[in-house]
Amino acid sequence: MSSPADQSAGLAALYQERILEHYRRPRHKGALDRATGSHGEKNPLCGDDVAVAVRVEGGRVDAACYTGTGCSIMQATASMLMDLVHGRTAEEVEVLARRFDEMLASGESDASLGELGALAGVAAFPARHKCARLPWKALSGALEQSRGR
Amino acid sequence: MTSQHAAFNGIRSDFPLLAADPGLVYLDSAATSQKPRAVLDAVRHYYETANANPHRGAYKLSGAATDAYHGARSEVARFLGAADVDSLLFTRGTTEAINLLATGWGVPHIHRGDRIVVTRLEHHANFVPWQQLARAVGAEFRICELTRDGHVDLDQLRLLVTANTKLVAFGHVSNALGTMNDVREIVKIAHAIGAVAFCDGAQAAPHLRVAFDDLGVDAYSFSGHKMLGPMGIGGVIVRRRVLETMHPYQFGGDMIEFVFDGDSTWNVSPHKFEAGTPNVEGAVGLAAAVRYLESLGMDAVRAHEKSLTQYAMAQLVGVEGLHVYGPASADERSGVVSFTLGDIHPHDLSTMLDVDGVCVRAGHHCAQPLMRALHQSATVRASFYVYNTPADVDALVASLRKAKARFHGALETSDVLAG
Structure with missing residues (x-):
């Protein structure tokens, strides 16, 4: 992105309404009953702070919730991610995480990521990649803890 | 306007x-200032005309590098209002300057039961070195809180600075809020019980007229890159009576006098605190920066x-x-x-x-x-x-x-x- 018009379009893609809507009214934000695993991640540089709790039953995510504070990209990712992982196995989540990373590298939206495809616009803002990755890291830690039980 | x-x-x-x-x-x-052409030119001019290792060679070029380095020290000391040029120690910046003080002055002077007082406004560079020193030796580490409008609460400071207080460390200007502190008043509070007053000038030296000799502080640090100079140069001015009680910070070349098989003796200030080949280009660039600032006034x-x-x-x-x-x-x-x-x-x-x-x-x-x-x-x-x-x-x-x-x-x- 070099021209001002490109940059402005990039910004519009980054802050599209779907993302801001999740920031303003996050889903699955709060405590989770009977969690089987939980994990927190922080970015000390910007103060973003997210914790994910999962309840895994029969090898699949039965419910996932998050708590935390941070920017719209982090919050929207967390909110959408909690939706996406419902009913998935830990292995399936790993595949999705790789696809998400690939999307951040390419900027090409990925339909298999559901609503999270809206975050393809983050690709153009390398300084913000870590914001979108933070909830994934927390989720991965929560699933790891759940597996260890 | x-x-x-x-x-x-x-x-x-x-x-x-x-x-x-x-x-x-x-x-x-x-965070960092942009650099005027005069600074970039001065760095280039040094490498094109005077580059050699200062203090080392008996040849003329080494003398030119030595002169460039110490000439820069004189200019920066004058800019900051310090008459005692050799009490200005060059470091990589404010962070290293404060670590130098914490190690060179803090370790020999701060003991179990002593107190260090900082303020709620401090940059991590003027907080963590003192916090960790206090933890290491078993000293008290106290934080003076702020008034509602972001000033250091001087009434609380007067209560915190007790007889066992050895150091009051505070910023001249807050990097986060821009608050300008009343340096003379804080110094008065510290000196009333004989504590050392250290002022971090990283955010003040680029923007205000600083007169070290009039401020009354015992030490004052600055960063070159925030005042139009290059990155990697800064320093601290230390009042002579404090400087004379400080231990070396790093060991190696230049800072020694004699090295025996079992022990060594130290060079005089400022060399005692500047181990290794110095950052001559940084010092020369910083001198150009202060000349530029002086031309603006x-x-x-x-x-x-x-x-x-x-x-x-x-x-x-x-x-x-x-x-x-x-x-x-x-x-x-x-x-x-x-x-x-x-x-x-x-x-x-x-x-x-x-x-x-x-x-x-x-x-x-x-x-x-x-x-x-x-x-x-x-x-x-x-x-x-x-x-x-x-x-x-x-x-x-x-x-x-x-x-x-x-x-x-x-x-x-x-x-x-x-x-």
Whole structure:
């Protein structure tokens, strides 16, 4: 992105309404009953702070919730991610995480990521990649803890 | 705007990076300043005419490098109002300067049961070294809180500075809020019980006339890169009677007198505290920077920044939902304005401003203890310097209004959806 018009379009893609809507009214934000695993991640540089709790039953995510504070990209990712992982196995989540990373590298939206495809616009803002990755890291830690039980 | 700005008209062209990008609105000088051509030329001139290892060779070129290095020390000492040139120790910057003090002065002088007092305003560089020293030796580490408008609470400081207090460490100007501290009053409180008063001048030396010999502090640190100089050079001036009681900070070449098989003796100051080959290019560049600042005049620099800050504060309060932290009056703050805007996270805001070419800092400003007290994980900080103009403030405010409209759905975005 070099021209001002490109940059402005990039910004519009980054802050599209779907993302801001999740920031303003996050889903699955709060405590989770009977969690089987939980994990927190922080970015000390910007103060973003997210914790994910999962309840895994029969090898699949039965419910996932998050708590935390941070920017719209982090919050929207967390909110959408909690939706996406419902009913998935830990292995399936790993595949999705790789696809998400690939999307951040390419900027090409990925339909298999559901609503999270809206975050393809983050690709153009390398300084913000870590914001979108933070909830994934927390989720991965929560699933790891759940597996260890 | 006032005539103060007229004196600084056109100086943007002295700064190659800014001159090359007329659309760039650089409002992050509290993090690092841009460099005038005079500084870049001075560094190049040194390498082209005088480069050799100072203090080492008996040949003329080494003498030229030695002269360049110590000439720079004299110029910087004069700029900061220190008559005792050899009490100015060059370091990589303020961070190393404070670590030098914590190791060289702190370790031999701070003992179990002693007290170190810092303030809630401190940058991590003037907080963590003292905190860790206190932990290591079993000393008390106390933090003086702030008044509601972001000043050090001097009444609390008087209570905290007890007979066992050995050090009061405080910033001259806060990097996060811009608060200008009453240095002479804090020194008076420290000296009343015989404590050492250390002032971190990283955010003051670039912007205010500093007269070390009049301030009364026992030590004063600064960073070259925040005052138009290169990165990797800075230093600390230490009052001679304190300097004479300090132990070396690093060991190696240049700082020794004699090295025997079982022990060694030390060179005199400043060499005792400057182990290894010094950063001559940095010192020479910093000397050029202080000459540039002197040509503008530090009183004019302050007047320019104060007027810009006044203008910025007046414009910013007109943006609905914007909250400014720190002192309300530009008389009590340097050219630093820290703020939040409604429910827009500072990182989102800084990304949106960046697209308009407006560079601001978003985050905790290396002052987490302060941010906790403000109940904020982050703020946006705009900071001004000699090359900024009222037009830069206007660009900031316009971009903030745009960001607010975008964030609250007033801008149409559906035509560029990526998903």
